[in-house]
Amino acid sequence: MQGKTLFLYNTAHRSKERFEPLHDPVSLYCCGPTVYNYAHIGNLRTYIFEDVLKRTLVALGYNVRHIINITDVGHLTSDEDTGEDKMEKGAKREGGSVWDIAVHFTQTFMHDIALLNILPPDKWPKATDHIPQMIDLVEKLEGHGFTYKTSDGIYFDTAKFPSYAAFAGLDTENLRAGERVEMGEKRSVTDFALWKFSPKEEKRQMEWESPWGIGFPGWHIECSAMSLAYLPQPIDIHCGGADHIRVHHTNEIAQAEAATGKTFVRYWLHGEFLVFEKGKMAKSGDHFITMATLRQKDIAPLAYRMFCYTAHYRTPLSFSWDALAASAQSLTNLRRVIGSLSSQSKASSPSVLQIASALDPFYTAVADDLNMPRAVAALWDIVRNESLDAHLRRVCAEQADNVLGLELGRMPAETVQTVVGADGATMRLECTTCIPLDICDKLTAILSERRRARREKDYTAADRIRQKLGAAGIIVKDQPDGSTTISIPAGICTDDDKKALIFMD
Ligand code: AMP
Ligand code: ZN
Numbered sequence: 125m126q127g128k129t130l131f132l133y134n135t136a137h138r139s140k141e142r143f144e145p146l147h148d149p150v151s152l153y154c155c156g157p158t159v160y161n162y163a164h165i166g167n168l169r170t171y172i173f174e175d176v177l178k179r180t181l182v183a184l185g186y187n188v189r190h191i192i193n194i195t196d197v198g199h200l201t202s203d204e205d206t207g208e209d210k211m212e213k214g215a216k217r218e219g220g221s222v223w224d225i226a227v228h229f230t231q232t233f234m235h236d237i238a239l240l241n242i243l244p245p246d247k248w249p250k251a252t253d254h255i256p257q258m259i260d261l262v263e264k265l266e267g268h269g270f271t272y273k274t275s276d277g278i279y280f281d282t283a284k285f286p287s288y289a290a291f292a293g294l295d296t297e298n299l300r301a302g303e304r305v306e307m308g309e310k311r312s313v314t315d316f317a318l319w320k321f322s323p324k325e326e327k328r329q330m331e332w333e334s335p336w337g338i339g340f341p342g343w344h345i346e347c348s349a350m351s352l353a354y355l356p357q358p359i360d361i362h363c364g365g366a367d368h369i370r371v372h373h374t375n376e377i378a379q380a381e382a383a384t385g386k387t388f389v390r391y392w393l394h395g396e397f398l399v400f401e402k403g404k405m406a407k408s409g410d411h412f413i414t415m416a417t418l419r420q421k422d423i424a425p426l427a428y429r430m431f432c433y434t435a436h437y438r439t440p441l442s443f444s445w446d447a448l449a450a451s452a453q454s455l456t457n458l459r460r461v462i463g464s465l466s467s468q469s470k471a472s473s474p475s476v477l478q479i480a481s482a483l484d485p486f487y488t489a490v491a492d493d494l495n496m497p498r499a500v501a502a503l504w505d506i507v508r509n510e511s512l513d514a515h516l517r518r519v520c521a522e523q524a525d526n527v528l529g530l531e532l533g534r535m536p537a538e539t540v541q542t543v544v545g546a547d548g549a550t551m552r553l554e555c556t557t558c559i560p561l562d563i564c565d566k567l568t569a570i571l572s573e574r575r576r577a578r579r580e581k582d583y584t585a586a587d588r589i590r591q592k593l594g595a596a597g598i599i600v601k602d603q604p605d606g607s608t609t610i611s612i613p614a615g616i617c618t619d620d621d622k623k624a625l626i627f628m629d
Contacts, residue, residue, distance in 0.1 A: 125183040125483075125527075128491045132177075132361075133438060135369060135392040136291060140493055143391065149187035151355035152178060153389075154245070155347055155364035155372065156193040159229035160214030163236050164412040165428060165443070166398035170365045172429055173395040173437040175242040176494050177363065179527045183490075190245040193350045194233075196226035196252050197330045198320070199343040203371045205277070205317040206308070209340070212329065222329040226252070236415045239425040241529040249350045251341065255332045257349040258341040262318045262334075264383040274309035277320040278336050282312055285378045289314075291392075292370045316375050317342040344375035348388070352380065362389040366396050396440045413443070421445075426530050427452035433496040433528070455530060461507050462532050465518040474516040482506055482520050490527055499527070574600070 130143040145151075154174045157163055163171075171192075181188050201207035214229070215222040230250075237244070251258075262278060265271050270284050282288045289296045296314060307313055321339040322331045331338050341349075351359055357380075364373060373392065380388040400413070418428060431451035435441040474482075486506065489498035503524050507517050525532040570589060577585035590600045 125180075125487045125490070126185040128184060128487050130180065130184055130491045131493050132391055132393060133493050134390075135373075135394050136389075138293075141391070145186065145360040146358065146390065147189075147356055147360055149189040150181055151360045152181070152188055152190045153347075153351040153355055153359055153362045154190070154192045155362075155368060156195060156248070157229070157233050158195040158199040158210050159226050159233060160199075160210040161229060162412075162414040162416070163233050164414055165418070166400070166412075167365075168236060168240060168415070168428070169398045169432050169441065170363075170395040171237055171242050172240060172432045173494070174363045174393075175237075175240075175529060176437075176490075176496060176527065177361070177393065178243060179529060180490055180494060183487075183527050189355065190243075191247050191249065191351065191354050192245040193347060194226075194230050194248055194250045195343065195346060196230070196250050197222075198251060198341045198346060204313075205279075205310075205320070205342070209328070209330075215329065226250075239415055240429050241426060241531060243529075247354055249354060251346040251350070252330065254346070254350050254353060255341065257353050258345045259319075259334050261345060261349050261352075261379065261383050262341075265318065265379060268382060270379075270382045271318060272311065273336065275321075276308070276323075277317045277339065277342075279310060279315045280318055280375070280379055280382075282314040282316070282378060285382050288374065288378050291377055292374045294370065294374070316344060316371075318345050318379065344372055345379060347372070348376045348380040348383075351376075352384070357384060358387040359389045361391045361393060363393045363395070366394045369394055395437045396435075398443055399440050400443045423448060423452060424455075427455050429528075430455040430500075430530060433500050436497060437494055458504070458507070458530075459532060462518060462521045465507065465514040465521075472515075474513065474519055478516055479519055479523060482509075482512055482516060483523060486520070486524050496528075499524075503528075578602075 131140045132143050133139070134141045152174075154171070157167060178188055178190055197209065197211055199210045201210055201213065211222050211226060215225045218225055218228075220228075230248075234244070234248075262271065265280065266278070270281055271278050272281055273279075288294075294314070296312075319334055319336055319339055319341060321337050322328045328340065331340055351362065362373070362376075369392075373394075377388050415425060415428075418425065427448065428451075431448050432441065434447070434451060483506065485502040486499050489495045489502050492498070503521065506512065506520050506524075509517065512520075521532050570593065574586050574589040574593075577583075577589065593600050
């Protein structure tokens with residue numbers, strides 16, 4: 125893909141622009157999760173889009189420095205700086221300390237993105253680890269005359285930042301006309317909290333000393349402080365969901381530029397929402413779909429990634445179980461076709477030029493503001509194109525997968541199969557390339573036995589079984605998430621290739 129020009133839609137200018145970074149590595153900041161609950165698949169759609177962006181930059185030959193923050197304090201339930209801190213609310217719901225809740229949901233988030241084959245960032249800064257940097261930024265703003273104090277905090281005075289409304293195209297006159305209860309002591313409806321004082325009547329679990337009194341940072345100052353702590357200004361790219369445009373990113377720009385006097389970010393990219401039954405999917409609602417929900421329904425995580433490619437990232441994507449099932453099937457079909465290519469070809473390795481030429485329509489779609497529906501269609505055209513050598517088609521699929529992240533290149537050697545042992549004695553085996561899976565009862569029994577041994581923490585017995593399987597060429601690997609991957613050599617399953625089984629507890 126090297127040599128292609130990348131075009132990205134820049135929210136700041138409402139236009140598709142040629143991407144020309146200032147920095148090497150390209151600096152990329154993505155607003156991270158508020159860790160008061162599980163991420164829902166809507167949140168994860170945004171991280172998939174950002175991962176495609178990062179993979180595209182890498183495929184283009186750029187080095188990338190990627191930051192995703194963890195919001196573990198200060199994100200209030202209302203954008204108007206009123207309401208409860210989502211973290212404190214989450215702790216009450218779960219009955220644990222805020223600190224424990226933050227650790228727990230940070231871990232589940234990292235696990236979710238690993239399942240979706242989202243590449244981890246270079247750094248995961250936590251808001252609670254950066255309070256001094258936030259205080260420093262607020263002091264700068266205070267020094268430049270952009271702040272005022274009310275009885276509940278230190279606020280940014282948006283009237284002092286004349287271009288405040290420009291980024292989101294806000295109609296501030298109308299907003300002012302609508303000023304109501306939410307205003308409190310704020311001078312303008314668009315003013316926002318930089319530092320909130322701890323309520324007098326309530327002991328917060330997370331609070332810090334500051335020059336203005338005990339309290340906690342506003343959500344927006346967190347992202348400005350953390351992005352500037354790890355990336356050179358102006359940052360090349362800053363991303364988030366489309367809901368961040370109007371308030372969070374508008375405020376980030378105002379405070380960062382007012383404090384530093386420099387452009388904050390050059391390219392702003394926003395992913396549209398996953399919508400669900402006529403509305404958006406929200407973490408605060410009672411019903412929301414998580415990676416665990418998909419697992420309960422035996423839907424592979426990468427089927428959801430494939431589903432996300434059915435719409436452009438700047439288009440709302442409507443969720444339905446039927447549409448997700450269709451994407452799961454389409455991923456299976458794509459893998460099958462790619463898998464079959466390895467046995468068809470007798471040709472020698474294709475040249476770099478042949479690969480680049482065959483992949484051109486795929487890369488053109490990707491470079492056109494990450495048009496993944498078109499890119500996937502282009503890949504289908506390539507793998508089905510019988511005028512191209514099968515080996516070339518397979519290599520193209522492997523390279524395209526560096527951007528797609530669908531684990532196409534490892535198929536069918538690692539055909540993902542689910543082995544669910546309800547009690548360790550029974551197992552349901554599914555295979556995406558040879559249904560029904562013709563796996564011998566003996567192997568099933570051995571795998572059940574090992575699973576039982578692990579459950580009972582009889583690791584000596586489990587290890588003995590692993591070694592026994594290893595001697596027969598069956599490689600057993602226990603994964604950190606509690607699943608076990610088992611690669612089975614040819615001859616044991618009906619297909620000729622190696623198989624992999626994912627064994628979930
Ligand atoms: P949060 O954890 O709520 O701070 O959100 C994490 C990311 O998910 C942010 O970039 C949000 O803009 C994004 N987001 C929230 N809801 C959705 C949704 N329904 N679809 C897509 N992205 C979303
Ligand atoms: Zn942010």
